[in-house]
Amino acid sequence: MKGLCVLGSTGSIGVSTLDVAGRHPDEYRVVALTANGNWERLAEQCEAFRPSYAVMIDPAQADRLKEALKAKGVTETKVLTGSKALEEVSTLPEVDSVMAAIVGAAGLLPTLAAARAGKTILLANKEALVMSGPLFMTAVVQSGAALLPIDSEHNAIFQCMPAQYRAGQQANEVRRILLTASGGPFLRKALSELHDVTPDQAVAHPNWVMGRKISVDSATMMNKGLELIEACLLFNTPADKVQVVVHPQSVIHSMVDYVDGSVLAQMGCPDMRIPIAHAMAWPERFTSGAEPLNLFQVKRLDFEAPDFERFPCLQRAYDAVRAGETMPAILNAANEVAVASFLDGQIRFTAIPDVIKHAMDTVDNLKATDIDAVLEADAIARRVADAYIAQLT
Numbered sequence: 001m002k003g004l005c006v007l008g009s010t011g012s013i014g015v016s017t018l019d020v021a022g023r024h025p026d027e028y029r030v031v032a033l034t035a036n037g038n039w040e041r042l043a044e045q046c047e048a049f050r051p052s053y054a055v056m057i058d059p060a061q062a063d064r065l066k067e068a069l070k071a072k073g074v075t076e077t078k079v080l081t082g083s084k085a086l087e088e089v090s091t092l093p094e095v096d097s098v099m100a101a102i103v104g105a106a107g108l109l110p111t112l113a114a115a116r117a118g119k120t121i122l123l124a125n126k127e128a129l130v131m132s133g134p135l136f137m138t139a140v141v142q143s144g145a146a147l148l149p150i151d152s153e154h155n156a157i158f159q160c161m162p163a164q165y166r167a168g169q170q171a172n173e174v175r176r177i178l179l180t181a182s183g184g185p186f187l188r189k190a191l192s193e194l195h196d197v198t199p200d201q202a203v204a205h206p207n208w209v210m211g212r213k214i215s216v217d218s219a220t221m222m223n224k225g226l227e228l229i230e231a232c233l234l235f236n237t238p239a240d241k242v243q244v245v246v247h248p249q250s251v252i253h254s255m256v257d258y259v260d261g262s263v264l265a266q267m268g269c270p271d272m273r274i275p276i277a278h279a280m281a282w283p284e285r286f287t288s289g290a291e292p293l294n295l296f297q298v299k300r301l302d303f304e305a306p307d308f309e310r311f312p313c314l315q316r317a318y319d320a321v322r323a324g325e326t327m328p329a330i331l332n333a334a335n336e337v338a339v340a341s342f343l344d345g346q347i348r349f350t351a352i353p354d355v356i357k358h359a360m361d362t363v364d365n366l367k368a369t370d371i372d373a374v375l376e377a378d379a380i381a382r383r384v385a386d387a388y389i390a391q392l393t
Contacts, residue, residue, distance in 0.1 A: 001029050002120075003094045007086060007110055008101035009033040010041040011211050013124045013150065016272045017099045018045060020280060020288055028280065032089035034102075037061050043068035046077045052094070053078050055085045086110035091117040097280070099150070100125040103213050104336050105378055112136060112371065118143040122279045124150035126226040127336075129233055131329040132374050137233055147234070148279040153179055153227050154234055155275035156253035156266035161235060177231055178255035178263070180247040181306065182207050184219040187248060191310060197349035199342060207250040207270045216339045220352055221306065225317025229328050232321055239321045244314065246304045251293065269293050312353040316360065326377035327365045333381035334359035341389050351392060358388045 004021060008014045014033075021028045034055035035042040043065055046054050054069075054077050056062035062081040069077055080088065083106070090098050090110045097120040100111040107125035112132060114121050116139045123129065129136050140147050149155050157177055185204050186194060203215035210218070217223035224244055231242050245255075253275075255265040268274045269291050277288030308315045313335070320331040338355035341347045347355070359381045368374055 002027065002096040003031040003092070004028045004097050004099065005032040005034075005089050005092065005095045005114075006030070006099045006101065007034050007090060007107060007125075008036075008099075008103065009045055010035040010038040011101055011103060013101035013272060013276070014099065015041075017101065017122075017276050017280075018049065020273050020277045022048070023289055024280075024286055027286070028097075031092060031095050034086055034089065036102075036106075039065040039068065043072065043074075046074050047072045050074065050076055052076065053080060053089050053092075055080045055082075055089055057081065057083060057086075083109070087113040090114040090119070096120060097122060099276075100128060101150075103127075103211055105131060105332065108132060108374075109371075112139060115139040115145045115147070116143050118145045120146040120148065122148050122150050122276070123154075126151065126223075126230055127332050130226050130229045130332050131378060132371060133229075133233055133324075133328060133368060135368060135371060135374065148282055149230070149234055150272075150275050150279055151227060151230070152268075152270070152272065152275050153254040154230060155278055156180075157231060157235060157256060159266045159278070160254070160256040160264040173259050174237075174256060175241070175259045176257040177235065177237055177242045178245050178257055179224065179227060179231055179242055180245050180250075180252055180254050181221060181224040182218065182250045183246045183248050183306075184221065186219055186310070187246065194310075195348055195350050199345070202342070202349060206248075212343060213336075213339055216342060216352075217335070219349075220313040220339075221311035222313035222317065222335050222339075222352075222356075224306075224311075225314045225320075226332065228314075228317050229321045239318055244306050246306050248302055249298060249300070251298055251301060267293060313356060316353060316356050320360065323365055325365050325368045326374060327360065329368070329374050329377045330359055330363045330365070330381040331356060333378045334385040337382050337385035337389070346393050347389055351389075355385050355388055355392075359384045 030049040030051045032053040039061045059081045087110045098114040099122045101124040108128045111128040202219040250270040252265045271290035273288040273290045320327045334356040338352040
């Protein structure tokens with residue numbers, strides 16, 4: 001039985017992970033669960049899975065969690081608080097696998113700690129890899145950790161790739177990675193109407209159920225931009241060999257194009273339990289709870305090239321991955337600030353790529369020599385983005 005730590009257990013990925021784990025109690029034991037502020041849901045999860053540890057970032061919320069667990073008679077769960085506790089539970093000796101599902105830069109340090117500790121990392125947090133890039137991959141190699149992608153696209157690529165690429169080595173038989181994108185809720189919306197998009201419209205994804213931040217990233221296609229950077233790192237592939245393909249049905253999750261003309265595709269319903277179950281069972285397979293794909297119901301599969309005028313954030317991501325060093329961290333930090341400001345009603349939807357471009361043009365791209373350099377670039381980019389937003393408002 002494997003010990004499981006879920007970083008970000010109350011979010012959509014965390015909930016799906018526990019759904020899969022609950023279907024296989026002989027395979028996984030939940031050791032630790034963590035959340036930012038949703039103590040009510042975390043209390044319910046602790047009652048159901050009885051982990052040894054639960055982490056709340058906010059001390060006040062941690063006190064509420066303690067009271068709730070006491071009322072429920074959950075005595076075996078120790079409640080910890082603070083960001084350092086995330087690193088503590090992700091490196092516990094009894095933890096074998098860490099689901100890295102914390103959204104944003106907050107997931108970087110605990111996920112990196114798990115990598116350095118040689119854990120099996122189920123990577124759903126894009127930002128940890130985007131920000132720290134080669135530093136993260138080096139930690140994985142040096143510790144002997146296993147890195148299994150959870151994003152449906154990267155999980156699909158992983159399944160279609162030859163073994164060399166899975167190990168971070170070059171494989172000459174691969175010509176391109178075809179990274180699919182749904183296009184989000186505004187794929188057909190007139191460009192002139194994007195200026196007045198509301199947060200509620202931006203988070204209404206046509207295919208996937210996701211958190212608000214990730215849903216906005218999908219609407220701007222920054223989500224695909226971050227996935228582009230991830231794909232380059234995970235599969236040791238230059239940006240010019242990763243082609244984004246808009247596929248509105250979200251049935252083909254990504255493809256690998258081989259030099260002999262073969263294209264391997266991984267297909268499935270748009271249900272995150274499928275890639276989660278694949279990674280949790282790897283190298284075997286077990287049930288996920290997802291519905292089987294009904295091709296007669298799907299009927300057709302459409303593909304088109306991305307429109308960079310409609311989705312300028314995708315172009316920003318290509319620019320960042322080609323620049324390398326701390327530029328991806330700058331891109332990510334500015335995007336997080338811009339999306340939060342949009343969701344708070346401070347800026348318009350169309351200002352998000354402007355904030356990102358300003359930060360990338362303003363903040364120096366320095367050598368990513370260590371994690372401190374990455375975190376410094378992140379902090380500077382956030383300050384620059386905040387100042388620019390203040391000017392806009």
